[in-house]
Amino acid sequence: xxxxxxxxxxxxKHELAKVREIVEGGETNLYRAINLFQLWExxxxxxxxxxxxxxxxxxxxxxxxxxFFPTGKPILTSTFxxxxxxKLPSYSKKHLGRFILDYLEHEGLAVDTIVxxxxxxxxxxxxxxxxxxxxxxxxxxxxxxxxxxxxxxxxCDLDPAIPITAHDFDFYRPNLDFLKDTDSVxxxxxxxxxxxxxxxxxAILKMANSAKRVRCIHFEPVGFQxxxxxxxxxxxxxxxAGFKGFNQNLITLLEELHNENLITVRGLFKDIIVDVDxxxxxxxxxxxxxxx
Amino acid sequence: MAARTDLWxxxxxxxxxxxxxxxxxxxxxxxxxAFRAMIIYSDKLGRYxxxxxxxxxxxxxxIERYELxxxxxGKKVPNSPTGLPVFGEASIIGEITRISTYMELSxxxxxxxxxxxxxxxxxxxxVELSSGAGEKLIGLYYLxxxxxxxxxxxxxxxxxxxxxxxxxxxxxxxxVSIHPFDxxxxxxxxxxxxxxxxxxxxxxxxxxxxxxxDVFRSMVASADRVTGIHFELCxxxxxxxxxPVSRIQESEVNSKGWNINLCQRRSESSPxxxxxxxxxxxxxxCRL
Numbered sequence: 001x002x003x004x005x006x007x008x009x010x011x012x013k014h015e016l017a018k019v020r021e022i023v024e025g026g027e028t029n030l031y032r033a034i035n036l037f038q039l040w041e042x043x044x045x046x047x048x049x050x051x052x053x054x055x056x057x058x059x060x061x062x063x064x065x066x067x068f069f070p071t072g073k074p075i076l077t078s079t080f081x082x083x084x085x086x087k088l089p090s091y092s093k094k095h096l097g098r099f100i101l102d103y104l105e106h107e108g109l110a111v112d113t114i115v116x117x118x119x120x121x122x123x124x125x126x127x128x129x130x131x132x133x134x135x136x137x138x139x140x141x142x143x144x145x146x147x148x149x150x151x152x153x154x155x156c157d158l159d160p161a162i163p164i165t166a167h168d169f170d171f172y173r174p175n176l177d178f179l180k181d182t183d184s185v186x187x188x189x190x191x192x193x194x195x196x197x198x199x200x201x202x203a204i205l206k207m208a209n210s211a212k213r214v215r216c217i218h219f220e221p222v223g224f225q226x227x228x229x230x231x232x233x234x235x236x237x238x239x240x241a242g243f244k245g246f247n248q249n250l251i252t253l254l255e256e257l258h259n260e261n262l263i264t265v266r267g268l269f270k271d272i273i274v275d276v277d278x279x280x281x282x283x284x285x286x287x288x289x290x291x292x
Numbered sequence: 293m294a295a296r297t298d299l300w301x302x303x304x305x306x307x308x309x310x311x312x313x314x315x316x317x318x319x320x321x322x323x324x325x326a327f328r329a330m331i332i333y334s335d336k337l338g339r340y341x342x343x344x345x346x347x348x349x350x351x352x353x354x355i356e357r358y359e360l361x362x363x364x365x366g367k368k369v370p371n372s373p374t375g376l377p378v379f380g381e382a383s384i385i386g387e388i389t390r391i392s393t394y395m396e397l398s399x400x401x402x403x404x405x406x407x408x409x410x411x412x413x414x415x416x417x418x419v420e421l422s423s424g425a426g427e428k429l430i431g432l433y434y435l436x437x438x439x440x441x442x443x444x445x446x447x448x449x450x451x452x453x454x455x456x457x458x459x460x461x462x463x464x465x466x467x468v469s470i471h472p473f474d475x476x477x478x479x480x481x482x483x484x485x486x487x488x489x490x491x492x493x494x495x496x497x498x499x500x501x502x503x504x505x506d507v508f509r510s511m512v513a514s515a516d517r518v519t520g521i522h523f524e525l526c527x528x529x530x531x532x533x534x535x536p537v538s539r540i541q542e543s544e545v546n547s548k549g550w551n552i553n554l555c556q557r558r559s560e561s562s563p564x565x566x567x568x569x570x571x572x573x574x575x576x577x578c579r580l
Contacts, residue, residue: 036436091403095396102374274392
């Protein structure tokens with residue numbers, strides 16, 4: 001089922017038009033361009049009018065909120081984290097760049113390449129760079145949508161020093177040939193595997209064998225797949241994942257590959273990063289592979 | 293009363309005095325890029341604890357010893373992939389709630405202000421009073437504040453102004469006009485725009501135990517139309533919404549000699565007696 005892929009690929013066309021509008025409108029500073037685009041994202045959402053091919057963006061109405069900032073945004077959104085209700089203030093931002101840099105430092109890991117798979121326009125790769133990822137680490141986006149890759153390129157053209165490149169990558173037909181002469185690579189995915197109902201072994205194995213040393217961090221809303229701690233919020237996540245056709249097998253697949261000694265699962269942290277969507281509390285799964 | 297305020301001013305001045313030493317490393321790590329520099333600077337500061345010891349001399353409270361102590365990932369925290377705690381705590385609209393370490397709240401004020409500026413096109417200048425090293429102003433510019441709005445930083449610490457200037461020098465397209473300013477002896481004559489000016493403070497009035505009327509009079513007199521936005525720890529001063537957690541805030545504020553009068557002593561007709569939303573002044577923003 002590639003419905004979700006089509007949904008995001010179609011959305012990328014609108015996003016590319018918006019980014020071009022910002023840049024062609026005279027914005028020459030990369031960071032301002034990204035942040036102006038993100039401000040637009042904050043206030044708009046994707047919506048289908050009548051099935052595939054009719055996607056458009058509408059202004060968010062925030063009609064379920066009961067109190068607002070003087071800017072018209074809701075003061076708080078109710079969501080869940082670790083199974084408990086949490087109120088998330090508007091204007092807070094997810095900081096995966098900081099997480100990844102802290103993780104590398106904490107583990108004492110040296111990598112020459114960081115790859116985000118299904119990276120969209122590369123939000124978290126830019127976040128990594130802004131947060132101080134050393135300039136000699138190559139930051140690579142693997143992304144199926146050519147429009148999303150074009151957004152990355154349009155943005156990177158604003159700052160020649162930025163070490164980000166975008167390459168074609170599809171989880172349904174995984175090909176990592178763009179990783180050449182890579183010794184030590186860190187992969188990560190953020191809310192990407194969730195849109196692949198059943199992830200194939202081949203995708204993980206290609207990643208695991210793409211370099212001498214491989215580490216991968218999945219940031220995915222798959223806490224419901226972890227049997228321990230089946231609190232109400234996890235059950236709700238499972239129900240929504242079921243009727244929306246989200247991923248059902250990431251945890252069991254990684255467990256299977258671990259038991260076959262093809263990868264080593266190093267950690268599973270259930271529901272530790274919050275998302276605005278109350279059914280999207282993010283779990284973190286870390287595994288290790290490598291041909292070396 | 294004044295001695296406690298002086299102590300806090302001294303505390304921050306002493307902190308900024310040591311921070312220019314970090315800037316060479318910060319700008320080097322950032323490859324001379326001001327936005328990266330600002331984020332790396334905030335992260336570096338987050339990795340330091342200000343360790344301070346107070347004493348008493350001639351009946352005045354004084355700082356005896358001040359040190360920056362590095363901390364950060366390295367200590368093992370159970371069940372944490374990065375060495376930092378997975379969850380923290382904050383209070384929002386009277387409730388104590390858990391927060392996620394990697395949900396960044398420190399960008400809230402600049403993002404809020406950019407969003408506000410987009411909806412209020414008449415504003416010609418934004419002035420931050422007690423702007424420190426200028427992180428909010430830098431955030432404001434890079435988060436997309438319209439380029440034709442002039443940004444001012446007003447700060448009492450010479451060292452903080454020096455750090456702010458180094459950020460500004462790192463990016464030719466970025467400009468903040470930086471001036472000496474003390475909330476206790478306000479002089480806003482440096483503000484050149486006189487149409488519509490937005491002033492804001494964040495965690496600065498909180499360190500002045502009793503803020504005098506002069507600072508507000510100066511703001512109001514500085515332009516034809518003035519908007520003030522205060523992001524301050526003053527929820528406990530709003531009697532109309534009295535949460536149990538507000539009493540904890542009040543007790544902490546009293547023990548530290550922080551501000552007690554920003555929202556108080558208003559007349560019966562004052563809009564501050566009945567806030568538009570109970571969250572105003574009560575949302576506690578945390579950088580973890």
